[in-house]
Structures are given as structure tokens and as C-alpha cells.
Amino acid sequence: MIEVKNINKSFNNQQVLYDISSVFDKGKVNLIIGQSGQGKSVLAKCMVGLHLADTGQILYDGRDFTAMSRTEKSLIRQEIGMLFQGAALFDSMTVEENVMFPLKMFRKMTKVEMLNRVNFCLERVNLSGRNKLFPSECSGGMQKRIGIARAIAMNPKYLFCDEPNSGLDPKTSILIDGLIKDITSEYQMTTIVITHDMNSVIEIGDNIIFIHQGKKWWQGNRESIITTDNAEILSFVYASEFMKEIRASMREQRK
Amino acid sequence: MEKIGKYVLMLRVVFTKPDKWSIFFTRLIDEILNIGINSLPIVALMSTFIGGVIALQTASNMSNPLLPAYTVGYITQSSTILEFSPTIISLILAGKVGSNIASEIGTMRVTEQIDALEIMGVNSLNYLVLPKVVAAVLYFPILVIFSMALSMFGGWLSLILSNLLTSEEYILGIRSFFETFYVKYALTKTVVFGFLIVSVASFYGYYVKGGSLEVGKSSTQAVVSSSIAILIANFLLTQMILL
Numbered sequence: 074m075i076e077v078k079n080i081n082k083s084f085n086n087q088q089v090l091y092d093i094s095s096v097f098d099k100g101k102v103n104l105i106i107g108q109s110g111q112g113k114s115v116l117a118k119c120m121v122g123l124h125l126a127d128t129g130q131i132l133y134d135g136r137d138f139t140a141m142s143r144t145e146k147s148l149i150r151q152e153i154g155m156l157f158q159g160a161a162l163f164d165s166m167t168v169e170e171n172v173m174f175p176l177k178m179f180r181k182m183t184k185v186e187m188l189n190r191v192n193f194c195l196e197r198v199n200l201s202g203r204n205k206l207f208p209s210e211c212s213g214g215m216q217k218r219i220g221i222a223r224a225i226a227m228n229p230k231y232l233f234c235d236e237p238n239s240g241l242d243p244k245t246s247i248l249i250d251g252l253i254k255d256i257t258s259e260y261q262m263t264t265i266v267i268t269h270d271m272n273s274v275i276e277i278g279d280n281i282i283f284i285h286q287g288k289k290w291w292q293g294n295r296e297s298i299i300t301t302d303n304a305e306i307l308s309f310v311y312a313s314e315f316m317k318e319i320r321a322s323m324r325e326q327r328k
Numbered sequence: 329m330e331k332i333g334k335y336v337l338m339l340r341v342v343f344t345k346p347d348k349w350s351i352f353f354t355r356l357i358d359e360i361l362n363i364g365i366n367s368l369p370i371v372a373l374m375s376t377f378i379g380g381v382i383a384l385q386t387a388s389n390m391s392n393p394l395l396p397a398y399t400v401g402y403i404t405q406s407s408t409i410l411e412f413s414p415t416i417i418s419l420i421l422a423g424k425v426g427s428n429i430a431s432e433i434g435t436m437r438v439t440e441q442i443d444a445l446e447i448m449g450v451n452s453l454n455y456l457v458l459p460k461v462v463a464a465v466l467y468f469p470i471l472v473i474f475s476m477a478l479s480m481f482g483g484w485l486s487l488i489l490s491n492l493l494t495s496e497e498y499i500l501g502i503r504s505f506f507e508t509f510y511v512k513y514a515l516t517k518t519v520v521f522g523f524l525i526v527s528v529a530s531f532y533g534y535y536v537k538g539g540s541l542e543v544g545k546s547s548t549q550a551v552v553s554s555s556i557a558i559l560i561a562n563f564l565l566t567q568m569i570l571l
Contacts, residue, residue, distance in 0.1 A: 121447055143451075150449035161440040175448045178347055233447075 074099050075120065075231060075263050080129035082112075082119055089115050091288045093129075100261045102254055102277045104268055107284035108309055113267045116284065117233055120265070121153060122146050133231065151179050154224030154262075156234040160216035162208040162223070168195070169204035172223045179227065194222040198252060214245035218252070225256055232262045238270040246270060250277050271310055274298060283309070299323050335531050341453040342461065342527070355459035363425050363460060363526070364467030371471050372478055374420055375413065379479025380486035382407055387492040400493055401501020404483040406510070413475040414514040415562050418521035421468070422554040426529040429460060430550035433533030434543035442534070457530040461523060468522035469515045476514070513569050520565060521558050528554040 075097040082090040089112045097103040105113045118124040120131050122138060131138040133149055141149065162171050172191045176182055182190070195201055198218040208216055217237060224232060234253060238246040250270075254277045257264040266273065274281060275295050283291040285305050293301060298310060299320060311317045346352035383404045390400055433456055436442050445452040480502055487493040532550035536542050 123443055123446060147449040147451070150447055153447055153449075155444065155447045157440045157444060159439055161444040163441055163444075164439075177351060178448065178450055227448075 074134055075265070076130075076132040077116075077120060078130040078132070080116065080119055080131070081127045082115055082124060083127055089287050090119070090126075091286075093284075093287075093289050095282055095289060095292065097263050097265055098280060099263045100258060101279035102257050102264045102266060103280040103282070104266050104274060104278045105282050105284060106268060106274060106309070107290075109269075111284045112287040113284050114235060117235060117265065117267050121155065121233060122150070151175075151227060152230045154227065154229035154232045156217065156220040156224050156232070156237055158236045158239055160208070160213075160220040162216055162219055164208050166207075167204065168200070168206050168208070168211070168219050171208070171219060172226050175223065175227045190226060191222075194226050195219075197225065197256070198222045213240050214242075214248070217241065217245075217249055221249075221252060221256070225260070228260065230262060232257065232264040234264070234266040234268075236267055236269065238268065238273060243272070246272060247276070253277060271316065274310065285309075334535070335527070338453060338457075338531055338534065339527065341451065342457045342530075344451060344454050346454055346458065347450060351455075352459060355455070356462055359459045359463035360467050362428075363463050364471060367421060367424060367471060368474070370420065370424060371417055371475050374417065375475040375478040376482035376485075378412060378416070379404065379408060379482030382412065382479070383483030383498075384486050384490065384492070387487060387490075397493055397497040398501035398504060400487065401483070401498040402504045403501075404498075405480060405502045405504075405506065408476055408479045408483075409510045409514050412479060413472045414517040414521065415558065417472055417475045418468070418518060418525065418558050419555055421471070421522075422525045422529075422558060423551050425464070426525050426551045426554045427547045429526060429529040430533040430536075430547040431543055433457075433530055434536040434546050435540075437534060437536050438539055438543060453530075453534065457527070457534070460526045460530060464522035464526040465519050469518045472514060472518045476511075513565075516569065517562060517565050520561050524557045524561060525554045528557055 076095075077097075078094050080090055080093040081088065093116060105116060107113050115124060119126045120138075126139060129139070133152070136149065138146065138149055163174065166174065169188075169191055172194055173187050176187045176190060180187070191204070192201065195203065198221050200215065200218055200222065203211070203215070203219075208219070211219065232253075237249050237253065241249065250273050253264060253266060256262065266277070268274065275298075278295040278298065281291075281293055281295065281298055282289055283303075283306055285291075291301065291303050291306050298306065301307075311320045383400060386403045387400045390397075433442075436456070442452045442456070445455060484495065484498050484502075487498055488495060529550040532546040532553065533543075536546040
């Protein structure tokens with residue numbers, strides 16, 4: 074479980090996050106949604122320590138991340154996996170070397186054990202046998218899946234995904250969403266997904282936080298997001314006429 | 329001043345114990361290959377030709393019959409050891425190696441690869457920069473010794489081919505008044521220049537913000553700043569060591 078308490082963050086005297094508090098549960102897919110420039114990524118980066126929050130606390134299973142030294146943070150980070158928007162694979166390394174990298178750095182394993190773990194992770198994301206490819210030889214969807222394989226290589230307790238579906242076709246997006254949902258329940262991770270993708274919201278959103286103007290504007294789940302009358306949620310999630318019709322039909326069905 | 333402070337803070341993080349020594353040594357070998365071995369062709373080419381030009385220009389200006397012929401060899405030797413090989417080769421390497429390092433690390437920054445390292449718990453500055461610095465400090469002196477030898481060879485070749493001096497006269501000049509201290513001085517300068525080139529370029533690459541345009545700009549800034557740093561350090565080291 075990750076708990077954030079009263080997080081404030083500003084850049085050059087411009088406040089970006091206002092007093093955000095929330096709890097992200099274990100074994101659930103927690104979504105952070107909101108328009109571009111509202112502070113979603115800043116919140117996630119504060120949570121993993123890429124940005125320092127001005128005030129507030131971030132607790133990883135009760136351990137205060139904000140009060141830790143660099144070495145202590147490094148240990149917590151070994152329990153975190155992160156899938157970046159652009160996958161952030163090391164382009165000088167093969168797929169196998171990318172997935173093996175955290176194991177090489179932090180685990181005392183033999184080469185064979187590491188290779189077995191790499192093959193297991195690649196198989197888990199349906200990329201068996203692609204070990205020797207370089208990231209530049211892989212499609213966007215494959216790169217995201219390699220990113221997931223690398224993120225789960227260390228068997229993390231916490232998984233962060235920054236816009237996992239950006240730039241992907243709908244079918245691949247569904248595949249990635251399914252993968253995130255499956256590994257979350259399989260390994261009982263605390264998963265946090267930053268997304269714009271409304272399909273993801275409806276498909277995998279066990280817990281949804283809507284960030285608007287740097288504030289936590291709304292919190293709910295994939296059921297309540299359909300029924301809510303919150304004006305900002307409606308204008309964000311159901312922005313098009315088509316989505317409005319879908320919402321109306323879903324509400325009708327629930328009645 | 330703010331940049332210098334940030335640079336010093338960066339160095340404090342760079343010079344910490346590596347997360348894993350075996351990975352550090354693997355990376356060190358890679359960097360010696362990238363920074364050092366791959367620079368051999370340009371260093372060889374520049375040294376041979378400039379050595380040749382130094383010898384030819386010296387010979388063409390030595391019209392005074394009171395000056396012995398071997399003076400050409402002596403001047404080629406001393407200008408090569410004192411200034412050309414350590415300083416000019418370092419300036420050339422600042423362009424080649426510096427821009428390469430700044431763009432490599434800068435690209436890693438804008439494509440979030442450095443963030444990925446940090447999230448894994450890796451000290452990214454130490455992992456990326458320390459092997460490069462150590463490789464430069466260890467290998468640049470070897471490049472400079474190689475450059476010294478080749479530029480003196482270039483001088484000999486140009487004088488022999490143009491019939492301006494005999495081989496014996498040139499070699500006598502090369503060996504005359506030879507001071508091993510000058511070689512030590514040159515190698516000391518080279519170690520400092522190597523450190524400056526790599527650390528300044530890494531600084532510009534690591535702290536780049538934006539996209540490919542900014543990476544290009546940071547690469548240029550890295551070359552300009554490291555060249556200026558080399559010139560200033562050259563002046564200070566000459567004052568401290570030679571005078």
C-alpha cells in the first residue's frame with residue numbers, strides 16, 4: 074500500500090500540486106487521470122522521488138519515503154518497477170540485457186538464474202525468443218511490453234505505469250491493460266497507472282483519482298465514474314458526443 | 329557561479345562507491361574502448377601532420393648559419409612535448425569525445441533512461457560518469473604519448489622527404505636537452521584535461537532539459553566550456569609547475 078499525505082509541489086514559484094492525499098491499495102490497479110498539465114505525472118514523480126515534494130509525506134507500507142536518505146531510498150526503489158511513457162529502454166542493450174539489468178545490479182544470482190528469470194518475464198509479456206533484438210528493432214507495443222518485463226524482473230511490490238497506452242493502437246492498448254491488471258493481481262502489487270485512456274479507466278480502474286488544477290478533484294472506481302455527476306469529470310471523461318451517448322446507455326442499463 | 333556549484337555537487341555524487349564493482353569494471357573497459365581506442369585514428373592523423381608542419385615551418389625559418397641544424401629537431405621535440413600533444417590534442421578530444429558524451433548522456437536524459445536508472449535504485453551519475461572519467465584519466469596520457477611519438481615521426485618524415493635535414497641531424501636535435509620532467513609536466517596536464525573534458529561534457533548532458541534541439545545545444549556548450557576550461561587550466565598548470 075502507498076499512502077500520500079498532503080503533497081504540495083511548486084516549480085519556480087508556480088504551484089503545481091495542492092495538498093494531495095490519497096491511499097493506493099495493494100493488489101489493485103490505481104489510476105491517476107486528468108487533463109494534460111494538471112499535475113498527474115508530477116504527482117507520480119514525487120511518489121517515486123524523481124521530484125522532491127515541497128511538503129507532505131509518501132509512505133510505502135508505512136515507511137516514510139520523504140524522510141529517507143539517498144541510500145534508504147535506493148533500497149525502496151529496488152521494490153519499485155516503473156513503465157515509462159516512451160518505455161525508456163536502454164538503447165545500447167538488447168532486450169535480454171535490458172530485462173537482466175536490474176538483476177545484474179542488485180541480485181546475487183548466477184548467469185543461468187538470471188537468464189531463467191529474464192525468459193520467464195519475457196514469456197509473461199508474450200515476447201519469448203526476442204532476447205537478442207535491440208529496442209530500435211521493436212515496435213512501440215513490444216517496447217512497452219519489454220518495459221513491463223524489465224519492471225517486473227525484480228518482483229516489485231509497487232508498479233508505476235506512466236501512460237502505458239500512449240501511441241498504441243486500441244488492440245495493443247487492451248493487451249497492455251490486460252497485462253497490467255493480470256500481473257497486479259498475480260503478484261499482489263500496488264499498481265499506479267497514469268492515463269488519459271478512457272478505455273483503461275473503464276477496463277482496469279479499481280481505484281481512480283481525478284486530478285484537476287493540481288488538486289485531487291474526485292476519487293472513485295470504474296463503476297462510480299459512470300454514474301457521477303461531477304462536472305469536471307463529465308467534461309474530461311465524456312468529452313465527445315459519442316462518449317456521452319455511451320454513458321447514457323450505460324446508465325440506462327444500470328437502472 | 330550557480331553552474332560551478334552544481335558541477336561540484338555533481339562531482340560529489342559521481343565520486344561515490346559504485347553499486348557493483350564488476351559492473352563498474354565492465355563499463356570501464358567499454359569506455360576505454362569508446363573514449364580511448366576509438367580516438368587513436370584522429371590522434372594519429374593530427375599528430376603526424378602537425379608534427380610535420382612544425383618541423384617544416386621551423387626549418388624554413390632557420391636561415392641563420394650560426395644556429396646548428398639540429399635545432400629544428402630540438403624545437404620540434406620541445407613544442408610537441410610541452411604544448412602540442414597535451415594541449416592541442418586535448419582540445420581536439422574535447423570536440424570529439426566531449427560532444428559524444430554530452431549527446432549520449434543528454435539523449436538518455438530526454439528519453440527518460442536516466443530516470444529509469446534512478447527508479448531502479450541505481451546512482452545514475454556514478455554509473456554513467458565515473459567509468460568515463462576514469463577511462464579518460466587513465467587513457468588520455470597513453471594517447472598523448474602516442475601523439476608525441478607520432479608528431480616527432482611526422483617531423484622527421486617531412487624533413488627527410490623535403491631534403492631539408494639529414495636523419496642524423498634531426499635525431500640529434502630530438503635527443504638534445506631532453507628533459508623527462510617535461511614529459512611528466514605534459515602528462516600531468518593531460519590527466520587534468522581528460523578529467524575536465526569528460527566531467528564538463530557529462531555535466532551538460534546530464535542536466536539537459538527538453539528534446540533533441542536542447543541535446544544538440546548542450547553538446548555544443550559542452551565542447552565550448554571544456555575547451556575554455558582546458559585553456560584556463562593550461563595557463564594555471566604552467567604557472568604552477570614550470571615557473
